Amino acid sequence: MEKQWFTISVYSENNVGLLNRISGIFLKRHINIESLNVSKSEIDEVSKFTIVVYTTNKWVTNIVGQIEKQIEVIKAFYHKDDETIYQESALFKIASDLLFDERQIQNIIKDSNAQIVTVARDFFVLAKSGRRFEIDEMHEQLKPFGIMQFVRSGRISVSKDEMQISALINEFQHN
Missing domain, CATH: 3.30.70.260 (ACT domain)
Structure with missing residues (x-):
């Protein structure tokens, strides 16, 4: 199989x-x-x-x-x-000077629909939500610039078809 x-x-x-x-x-x-x-x-x-x-x-x-x-x-x-239908989220911590000195970083942010969460003197943090491969792709693009920290969430997901869990709970509670 x-x-x-x-x-x-x-x-x-x-x-x-x-x-x-x-x-x-x-x-x-x-x-x-x-x-x-x-x-x-x-x-x-x-x-x-x-x-x-x-x-x-x-x-x-x-x-x-x-x-x-x-x-x-x-x-x-x-x-x-x-x-x-599923998504994951990730945070990337990058050195601040790259945000202003590397045009390619700005293009990566724009092209990947990432968001700048915070900017501090020494670092900035990007947030990216999407499919696993989209986050992996962004990670690979940012890797050559040096990622100070990286974390990703577990998958969150909803089924396309109706899940019969609510009906099961109602039946259980009324018996």
């Missing part, structure tokens, strides 16, 4: 230790978590884990089944990249 990118969405109660147990599921199968984001969801008091993995359809199906066995997990879904 061919490997591909999958986004796993896990809706759960917000309990201590769940992240550790979920990461253990991946560890046992030697599957690397490429990106992880945890936040509140569209449902009150329900958290959403967004996990990105590069694996086969067979393995992602198996993993989601194991995740759903966790007591606090309400429901887990997986989607291929073309079934989701």
